[in-house]
Amino acid sequence: ELYTCLADMEELLETEALLMQTLDGYIQAQEEKLQMLRRHAAEYAREHEEASQDVQGYLSNPINAYLLVKRLTTDWKEVETQMVDDAGKVFVQNITTFRNVLKFPSDEDLNGAAVALMRLQDTYKLDTASVARGELNGVQYSTELSAGDCFELGRQSYNIGDYYHTVLWMAEALERYEEEYNKTAAKSDILEYLAFSTYKQGNVHRALKLTNELLEIVPTHQRALGNKVYYLQDIENASKEQKRGDDGTESVHSDQVSLSYRNCVLKKNKQPLHERDIYEMHCRMEHVMPAAISSKLKCRYTDRGSPFLRLARVKEEEAYLKPLILIYHDVIYDAEIETIKKLSMPRFKRATVQNSKTGELETANYRISKSAWLRDDFHPHVAAVNRRVEDITGLTITTAEELQVVNYGIGGHYEPHFDFARKDERNAFKSLGTGNRIATVLFYMSDVSQGGATVFPQINVALRPEKGAAAFWYNLHPNGEGDMETRHAACPVLTGSKWVSNKWLHERGQEFRRPCGLTFDAD
Ligand SMILES: O=C(O)CCC(=O)C(=O)O
Numbered sequence: 001e002l003y004t005c006l007a008d009m010e011e012l013l014e015t016e017a018l019l020m021q022t023l024d025g026y027i028q029a030q031e032e033k034l035q036m037l038r039r040h041a042a043e044y045a046r047e048h049e050e051a052s053q054d055v056q057g058y059l060s061n062p063i064n065a066y067l068l069v070k071r072l073t074t075d076w077k078e079v080e081t082q083m084v085d086d087a088g089k090v091f092v093q094n095i096t097t098f099r100n101v102l103k104f105p106s107d108e109d110l111n112g113a114a115v116a117l118m119r120l121q122d123t124y125k126l127d128t129a130s131v132a133r134g135e136l137n138g139v140q141y142s143t144e145l146s147a148g149d150c151f152e153l154g155r156q157s158y159n160i161g162d163y164y165h166t167v168l169w170m171a172e173a174l175e176r177y178e179e180e181y182n183k184t185a186a187k188s189d190i191l192e193y194l195a196f197s198t199y200k201q202g203n204v205h206r207a208l209k210l211t212n213e214l215l216e217i218v219p220t221h222q223r224a225l226g227n228k229v230y231y232l233q234d235i236e237n238a239s240k241e242q243k244r245g246d247d248g249t250e251s252v253h254s255d256q257v258s259l260s261y262r263n264c265v266l267k268k269n270k271q272p273l274h275e276r277d278i279y280e281m282h283c284r285m286e287h288v289m290p291a292a293i294s295s296k297l298k299c300r301y302t303d304r305g306s307p308f309l310r311l312a313r314v315k316e317e318e319a320y321l322k323p324l325i326l327i328y329h330d331v332i333y334d335a336e337i338e339t340i341k342k343l344s345m346p347r348f349k350r351a352t353v354q355n356s357k358t359g360e361l362e363t364a365n366y367r368i369s370k371s372a373w374l375r376d377d378f379h380p381h382v383a384a385v386n387r388r389v390e391d392i393t394g395l396t397i398t399t400a401e402e403l404q405v406v407n408y409g410i411g412g413h414y415e416p417h418f419d420f421a422r423k424d425e426r427n428a429f430k431s432l433g434t435g436n437r438i439a440t441v442l443f444y445m446s447d448v449s450q451g452g453a454t455v456f457p458q459i460n461v462a463l464r465p466e467k468g469a470a471a472f473w474y475n476l477h478p479n480g481e482g483d484m485e486t487r488h489a490a491c492p493v494l495t496g497s498k499w500v501s502n503k504w505l506h507e508r509g510q511e512f513r514r515p516c517g518l519t520f521d522a523d
Pocket residue numbers: 406414419442452453454455488489490491500502
C-alpha cells in the first residue's frame with residue numbers, strides 16, 4: 001500500500017539506490033570474469049597459432065609440450081570453473097537480505113499505482129498518448145513511456161477486469177511498438193490482450209480483425225485460434241438474430257429497434273449528470289460560480305473576537321456564504337507544518353472510512369491516502385495549532401477529535417462525502433460522547449502543483465490547496481441537522497504531494513459559542 005502516500009514512496013528511492021549499487025557490483029564482477037576468460041582465449045589462440053605453423057618443431061620443445069598439456073588440464077579446468085561460476089548468486093542473496101530491511105513495493109502496489117494513473121486519466125481527461133509522452137495537462141514531467149511500459153499498464157488494467165483502460169493502453173503500446181527501434185514488447189502479446197479486451201468491450205468485429213493480425217505473426221497461436229472460432233460464431237449468431245428481426249416474423253420489429261435506438265440516444269444526451277461527473281468537472285475547475293454569488297464574497301482582516309488574534313489579525317476570505325465557507329490565510333506556520341509532518345510519518349496508516357451498516361472502520365478505494373492522529377501533548381506545535389483553531393473559530397476544542405494529518409500519494413483522493421454522521425449511521429461518534437461533527441477546520445500544509453482541490457459539488461466551490469491556509473465550515477445547521485450542501489471531496493492529486501490536517505469540532509460544549517452571525521440558516 002505504498003502508493004497511498006508520497007512520504008513512503010521516498011523510501012523507495014533509497015531501495016532503488018541500493019539495487020543500483022548491487023547491480024553495478026555484479027556487472028563489475030562479471031566484467032572481471034569476462035576479462036579473465038578473454039585473456040585465456042587470447043593465450044590459447046596465440047599458442048595454438050604458433051603450434052600450427054610448425055607442429056613438430058613446436059612439440060619437440062619439452063616446455064611447449066608441457067604447456068600444451070597444462071593448457072588442456074589445469075588451465076582449462078579454471079576456464080570451466082569460471083564458466084559455471086554463478087557470480088550472480090551472491091548478489092541476489094544480498095538483495096534477499098535487504099528485502100527484510102528496506103521497503104520493497106509489492107505487486108499490489110504496482111496495481112495500485114496503475115489504477116491511480118487511470119483515475120487521474122479519467123478525472124482530468126488526459127489522453128493516453130499525452131500521458132505516454134510524459135505530459136500531464138500539457139506540462140512535460142517525465143520521460144516517455146515505452147511500448148513495454150504501456151503494455152504493463154494495460155496488463156494491470158486487464159488483471160482487474162478493467163477492459164476499457166486495457167484497450168486504451170494496449171492500443172498505445174501498439175502505436176509505440178511500431179515506432180520503436182529497440183522493441184520493448186512483443187507485438188503478438190499486445191495484440192492478444194488488445195483483441196480480447198476489445199471483444200469484452202463489445203466490438204467483436206474489431207476483435208476478430210486484431211486476432212487475424214495476431215495469427216499472421218504467429219499462425220499456430222493456440223488461444224488466438226480458439227478465440228477466432230468463438231468470435232466468428234458470435235458474429236454469425238448476431239447476424240442470424242438480425243435477420244430474424246428484419247423479416248418481422250420474430251420477436252423484435254425493425255421499427256421498434258430503430259425507435260428504441262433513437263430513444264437511447266436521446267436519453268443519453270439528456271441524462272442528468274451523475275454526482276461523480278460533477279465532482280470530476282469541479283476537479284478540472286470547469287465549474288463557474290454564478291456572478292450573483294461570487295460578487296458578494298469579501299475578504300477582511302479579523303480578530304474573530306479573540307484576544308490572541310487581536311495582536312495578530314488573520315486574513316479571512318469568504319469562499320461561499322450559504323453554507324458559510326471561510327478561508328484563513330497564513331494560519332499555520334512552516335515550522336509547525338514540519339513538526340506535524342515529522343510526527344505523523346511514523347504513525348501513518350492507510351486512511352479508513354466507517355462502514356455505515358456495520359459501523360466498522362475499513363479501507364476503501366474511494367478514500368486513498370495515509371493518515372495519522374496527533375495528540376496535543378505530542379509537541380507544543382500541535383497544541384499551538386489546536387489553540388489557533390479555537391481562536392479562529394470561537395469554538396471550544398475540548399470536545400474536538402485529535403488532529404488528523406493526511407498525505408495523499410499518486411492519484412490520492414477522497415470522493416464526495418459528509419464529515420458529519422447521518423442519523424441512520426451506526427456507532428457514528430457514539431463512543432466519543434461529544435455529539436456530531438459540528439464544524440471542520442482543514443489546514444493545507446502544502447501547495448499542490450496540479451489537482452488536489454477540495455471541492456463542494458453541490459454549491460460550485462473548489463478550494464485550491466495553499467500552504468499555510470485553512471478552510472472552515474459548519475457541517476450542521478443550528479438545529480443540529482446535517483447541512484447537505486457541505487458535501488465535499490478531495491480531488492485526486494495529479495502532480496505533487498498533498499498534505500492536510502483536519503480538526504473536527506463536536507457539538508458538546510459549543511452551546512454558548514457558536515456565533516449567531518456565522519449562521520444563515522435559522523431553521
Ligand atoms: O483533503 C481535502 O481536501 C479534504 C479532506 C476531507 O474532506 C476529509 O478528510 O474529510
